[in-house]
């Protein structure tokens with residue numbers, strides 16, 4: 140009753156007295172206690188890594204307190220929850236982000252300095268949690284931070300890969316991939332929940348069985364794997380709320396083994412058990428191609444099955460039937476990777492909970508929302524039918540049934556337009572039949588979101604045109620954003636302090652729109668001076684890093700020009716390098732006197748190529764070959780340097796972005812669904828050199844074209860230019876720089892041949908040639924602006940001040956209100 144409830148709450152508040160204190164003495168005691176009892180080192184002798192471990196454990200204790208309170212609070216309130224399903228999260232490091240969100244960074248820094256340690260030095264000891272590839276995976280990480288900060292009753296599900304994204308090692312300028320077994324040094328940020336375990340089944344057959352006087356299909360699986368939960372507490376900023384990122388690990392199950400033990404082949408049986416663990420052991424490193432591999436399908440279903448058992452168990456704890464399910468559960472599909480969840484919900488409701496098909500379908504149609512992150516039709520995931528048939532035979536049946544119902548209804552709407560029917564079908568017919576996961580997701584979700592305005596337009600008019608015409612109400616977009624906690628507060632503390640000082644408040648850390656308040660100081664001389672100081676210190680830090688990584692000394696007076704992101708032809712790192720070659724060529728051909736007018740540049744490129752993506756790997760090698768030539772040419776000296784930053788990841792980004800003057804986002808228009816790197820640069824006062832693609836189009840609306848360097852064909856011009864084929868006009872300078880590569884000016888001419896071929900007239904799908912001239916003009920405009928440092932600083936301030944809209948807080952609020960129908964559920968302090 141009510142009295143009982145009140146007593147519980149009182150008790151909870153009473154217990155708060157016992158929470159861990161955060162004064163320097165308590166923190167020192169806690170750290171030393173963990174040195175001795177958790178890390179099991181002597182209090183009198185431990186190194187930086189051991190100090191980091193102890194520190195991390197003391198932070199973990201504080202996270203756990205809030206996390207428990209939040210879970211209790213959610214349970215008591217039983218609000219509608221959002222379950223975020225993603226196969227990838229690029230979390231990066233936890234330490235700094237955690238203590239900042241907990242509001243105890245300074246206390247820890249004090250405590251550590253009294254113990255003779257520096258907080259930053261210990262923070263560097265942590266390895267990245269790199270459980271994802273690129274933009275999509277980092278977006279999940281930003282969004283989970285916003286979900287926690289905004290007090291939403293959310294839970295993120297993912298896989299606990301033992302091998303994160305490979306480490307990129309450069310040998311002789313070539314990329315090599317090394318396994319990243321990141322758990323080798325332990326992971327203090329996760330909590331193993333050995334009692335939260337679910338069996339996940341695979342293979343077998345579907346049998347027909349009598350049921351209630353009729354027949355029904357039942358799946359008789361053949362193999363079982365256990366899914367064990369590992370919980371990562373995610374603290375919000377400025378709130379007690381701490382939500383869960385629950386990652387599943389695969390473990391062998393005892394349910395399979397009866398047979399093998401009887402045969403007496405004990406050793407083989409035990410060895411076989413270990414193959415269960417491979418399911419969650421490795422992250423697939425391709426961020427665009429789908430190879431239809433069985434292990435990948437197993438991962439997807441393992442993830443989906445475990446998450447849904449967990450979600451349904453939680454629901455059933457508080458509800459006796461499924462009537463309220465759509466009022467309590469929202470499931471967000473992060474791209475199609477988790478879209479088997481749709482089929483699994485159908486199967487569980489029908490086969491296990493014995494709901495009718497129409498009741499189950501009714502529920503499914505209310506709970507799923509789907510966000511797509513791709514533009515290219517070839518980026519859409521397809522699962523070969525024969526794979527599904529052997530691994531998940533009952534699921535295949537259900538997909539066929541969903542498709543049958545869908546096509547029958549569709550025929551009534553559009554008639555017998557067979558071309559269109561076959562385009563929209565969930566099943567792709569042909570030599571190798573396959574399931575179109577995007578079509579499945581659209582048919583079964585109430586909402587389909589794009590990740591920027593232009594992306595949504597392309598979805599409606601090209602990629603999913605047929606579906607848009609059928610269900611215009613389903614199509615929406617939520618422009619991506621990034622979390623200012625990580626991308627300003629953690630990564631750029633001095634800028635953070637400056638912003639708070641000039642705004643007179645720290646409120647912008649929870650409400651990024653407040654940054655607009657800095658616009659009025661865009662020409663203020665005092666701000667300019669402080670701003671330049673902050674930027675210079677960040678550049679010095681980056682210069683030091685460059686020197687240790689590559690041995691190249693760079694001048695902080697030069698413009699730091701950065702392009703960091705996955706290597707892709709459509710992202711056009713090759714265009715950047717050809718531009719650098721052009722710059723080099725110009726300097727070489729100048730009179731000595733004229734060289735004084737050249738604006739010095741440090742060009743920085745970083746990013747990983749998918750292991751099987753040959754052209755991308757050649758771009759990396761070309762970057763090194765060109766760098767070798769330029770960096771050793773006394774003619775150019777400090778006027779031009781080129782460095783490749785190896786093993787680009789979240790923590791490298793945290794170091795590079797605050798030190799960048801200019802950053803490049805130069806995809807062929809219509810190819811970057813959104814792009815989120817640009818937002819991080821913007822927040823840090825870096826100017827953008829960009830094409831009118833993805834979210835850049837909306838950035839222009841916020842900060843004005845005058846404050847950026849824009850170039851290139853527009854989205855609607857791209858198809859027209861492609862039409863022209865061999866008749867396309869390409870500037871002479873472009874032909875010249877490509878020829879330099881082709882003719883071996885940088886060596887390795889055989890190796891670079893196919894790369895050069897890919898941009899020859901008639902072959903140049905990504906339009907490097909036709910955009911080259913306007914690219915060079917934009918670069919020249921950037922040089923001009925840089926000469927006038929006051930002007931540049933003003934543009935830099937306005938970039939930052941105009942970035943408010945690109946917080947993931949704004950994105951998540953839009954999802955919560957418009958797509959998920961959830962409300963904040965704030966844990967009392």
Ligand code: 475
Nearest residue numbers: 274275278426512590811812813814815
């Ligand atoms: C877009 N990754 C960016 C970002 O919305 C966008 C695909 C298949 C398998 C594994 N990973 C992927 C992506 O598709 C991806 O990262 N897409 C990116 O999503 C967030 O800002 O434009 O390219």
